[in-house]
Amino acid sequence: MGDGRWRRAYLLMPSGPRLLRGPPATEPTDPIATYLDRLAPSSRAPTRAGLDAVARILGRPGAAFLRWDQITYTDMQRVRSELLARYAPKTAASYIAATRALLKVCWRLDLLSAEQLAKLMDVRSIKGRRLRPQGRLLAPEEIGALFQACADDLTARGRRDAAMLAILYGSGIRRADVCRLQLADYEPDTGALNIRRGKGDKSRVVWIGTTAARRLVAQWIDVRGLAPGPLLCGTAKGGRLKLPRRALTGEGVRGAMQERAREAGIPRASPHSFRRTGITMLAGAMDLDVARRWAGHESIETTALYVDRDERVAQQASALLEIPSPSLFAGRKQTRGKGRGDVPKPSYHSHRRA
Numbered sequence: 001m002g003d004g005r006w007r008r009a010y011l012l013m014p015s016g017p018r019l020l021r022g023p024p025a026t027e028p029t030d031p032i033a034t035y036l037d038r039l040a041p042s043s044r045a046p047t048r049a050g051l052d053a054v055a056r057i058l059g060r061p062g063a064a065f066l067r068w069d070q071i072t073y074t075d076m077q078r079v080r081s082e083l084l085a086r087y088a089p090k091t092a093a094s095y096i097a098a099t100r101a102l103l104k105v106c107w108r109l110d111l112l113s114a115e116q117l118a119k120l121m122d123v124r125s126i127k128g129r130r131l132r133p134q135g136r137l138l139a140p141e142e143i144g145a146l147f148q149a150c151a152d153d154l155t156a157r158g159r160r161d162a163a164m165l166a167i168l169y170g171s172g173i174r175r176a177d178v179c180r181l182q183l184a185d186y187e188p189d190t191g192a193l194n195i196r197r198g199k200g201d202k203s204r205v206v207w208i209g210t211t212a213a214r215r216l217v218a219q220w221i222d223v224r225g226l227a228p229g230p231l232l233c234g235t236a237k238g239g240r241l242k243l244p245r246r247a248l249t250g251e252g253v254r255g256a257m258q259e260r261a262r263e264a265g266i267p268r269a270s271p272h273s274f275r276r277t278g279i280t281m282l283a284g285a286m287d288l289d290v291a292r293r294w295a296g297h298e299s300i301e302t303t304a305l306y307v308d309r310d311e312r313v314a315q316q317a318s319a320l321l322e323i324p325s326p327s328l329f330a331g332r333k334q335t336r337g338k339g340r341g342d343v344p345k346p347s348y349h350s351h352r353r354a
Contacts, residue, residue, distance in 0.1 A: 032063055035105045040201055042176050050095035051102060057082045068102060069111040076123040084126060093126040135272030137280055143169065145264035147216075152263075155239025156223045161256050163220035164232055164248070167193070168274040170208035172295055174199060175253045175271040181231040188218060195296075204296055279306040 032051065036044045051063035057079050060066040079099065083092035100121060107117045138146075150162035167178060170191070177195050185194040191208035198204060208214055223241065224233065230247035248256075253271050261269045275295065282291040283303070292303040 031068055031102060031105045031109055031111060034109065035102045040197065042180075046094075047098050050091075050098045053083075053087075053095055054079050054099050069106050071103070071120060073119045073122070076120050080123055080126065089126060096123075096126050135270050135274075135276040136267075138269060138273050138277045142264070142266045142269070143277070145266055146260050146269075149260045149263040153239065155235075156241045157235040157239035157256075159216075159220045159223045160232060160235060160248075161260055163217045164253065164256060165260070165274070166213035166216040167208060167232075168271055169278065170210060170213040171206040172275045172278045173206055174275065175250050178232060178253055178271070179230075179247055179250055183221070183224075183226070183228060183231050186217065186231055188214065188221075191217075198296065202296075206294075206296075276306050279303060283307045 032048075036048060039047060048063065055061070055063045055066040058066060058071075058075055076099075080092075080096060083095055086092075087095070103112065103117060103120050106112045107114065112120075146165055147162060150158050150165065152158070153161070164178065167173065167181075168175075171193055173193070173195060177198050180195075180197060181193065185196065186192070187194075191214045193206050193208065195204050195206060208217065220232075224231075224245070227245065229245040232248040233245040234242045234248055234252060236242040257271050258268060261267070279291045279295050282294055284307075288300055288303055288307070291307070292300050295303055295306070297303045
């Protein structure tokens with residue numbers, strides 16, 4: 001038995017000395033894990049879902065089963081076409097953006113050459129948005145019915161949901177921002193809410209402006225207590241306060257909103273309905289830029305998508321398009337048309353003289 005064959009057989013023996021086995025093999029770096037670790041926790045799940053969708057288009061059951069370093073320009077063109085056919089433009093654009101970001105991570109990990117990356121990035125981006133964002137415009141009587149449904153519930157859950165609706169309606173923040181709020185983020189005297197990590201990993205300050213809204217939040221804090229932790233927390237069965245305090249989840253916010261809508265006897269509404277309603281009301285009462293600042297949008301075009309103009313507004317606008325007064329045509333000679341009743345027949349010669 002040659003030395004080489006003996007050494008290989010010896011290394012395979014379970015009791016072989018560790019020194020002869022050499023250093024453990026280095027596992028290849030996972031580009032997906034590296035990419036997702038850079039994102040905010042709330043963005044990881046939807047980004048992973050987008051990468052899974054791209055992988056399924058390329059014939060794999062999920063992102064973990066696709067060799068991202070072997071994607072070709074033809075594959076990227078196919079992904080772009082399929083995403084446009086299957087999803088809304090905004091969703092398709094976000095999936096393409098996630099794919100591009102992951103390919104850049106592959107390049108940084110030396111899994112792709114600069115030339116390969118340049119070819120893959122040459123695929124056109126996807127533009128376009130939905131005609132309308134999520135949520136619907138809430139009528140004033142519907143908003144009142146929602147708050148009344150919370151007031152009729154005398155448990156801790158009723159107080160919590162009233163405070164939740166007051167925050168959603170008064171500040172216009174997103175559902176995810178509501179879930180991340182801590183008790184220390186709220187200033188009772190001014191109604192200020194400190195959004196430490198909003199959409200795009202941006203921080204800002206918003207306010208609950210009305211006294212009634214701040215009173216509803218104060219009533220919930222009286223039930224919740226002043227212990228540090230999430231501002232809005234879950235409740236136990238029967239509406240009692242659940243201990244230890246755990247933050248209300250996004251699905252919990254959605255479920256509470258839908259439950260109160262059923263109790264109020266109004267059509268289904270989502271937490272984003274308050275945001276859309278607030279933007280529409282501010283744009284009508286003040287101007288679109290004020291609504292943009294209130295919503296925290298960078299682009300005024302995004303804010304414009306939220307403004308809901310119903311048919312009554314279109315009807316009022318059409319009334320402004322008046323026909324010129326008939327006096328403008330006074331003095332023009334009119335003749336009776338042959339065989340056409342009393343319909344005036346225009347004179348060709350009169351136009352030529354004019």
